[in-house]
Amino acid sequence: LFSHLVKDSMESFTFCHRWLLLGFQREFEHSDALRLFEILSCDHLELISQQLDRARYQERLSQKYCTDDSSKSDLQAFNTDFTFELFICAAILLDNRESLLRCQDDVQLIQFTSSLQGTLDLNSTLQKAESHFYNYCKRCAWDHMQE
Template sequence: MSFDFKEEGLIRKIRLEEELLKELDSQLHAHLLRDGMNGLTFCHRWLLLGFQREFEHSDAIRLFEILSSHHLELNSLEAESARHSERMTHFQREEGKIRPELPSTNNDYTFELFICAAILLEKKQLLLKCADEVELIQFTNGLQGALNLDRVLERAEQAFFNYCNKSVMDCFKKLCTEPKKKGFFSFKLMDLFS
């Protein structure tokens, strides 16, 4: 956690948030990263303070506990264990043949980045009306104590699952589009049934 308070740690988080927002909503991403908007630096306080000013005090404490528990973390031990188990199952199914790694999720996307994205997506229409950095700062100051944690958590969880689902679907698409080696016999059998 201490790395997040260093300049390079926070810059890295903002870059990751930019990448995640691009995945989730390319229109909003393009708007916020155009000239004069200064990217997502207005999210600095959110990420640095763990959204402590955006929610009522009791909700902010609850959110802190959720984020501290590593709920829905792509880089958690549970997630890595699940990925390892899937790789081993695949390895056994392929009878020990080693295949190149399939596309995977970005494990650097922490749940707090999905929380941040959920807020941005919930307020998308207001953000699209912002024309410069000053309006963005006024927008963020207007959010103090005004967000509904349950709605934000629901949206963040949905974005998280959609991202994971898209990653899995990308893996299946890669598997399905890999060229299949056809033996002479199986090729002839397939011709009979087509």
């Protein structure tokens, strides 16, 4: 999907910016949009991600000071910029992949994403976004264990 968007010069993701700026208020029914606002406002999933990052960083730091050799440890922190909102975007994009692949320019892309307004199912989107987020956190934890 990303390759298609880049190939046809549609990689600006303006529609995603709108989703993020408006907190998905137009994409879901009003009551679902309010529920999503509450979910996103609690930052529960991001806090778990940040706790994982902090634990990884502290362990790497302690390993650096516990080793006698002079080799440098990689203390690069886990990217906490990936908030749950981005996983909501990813779930919507992946759910509509086939339709997005049929878009040939920015106008068609904006028209299609605008047609989604008020039609998305929050429960399904949340389930998919949570699954993607969980897999991302699990992969990061697995990467940490492999170090």
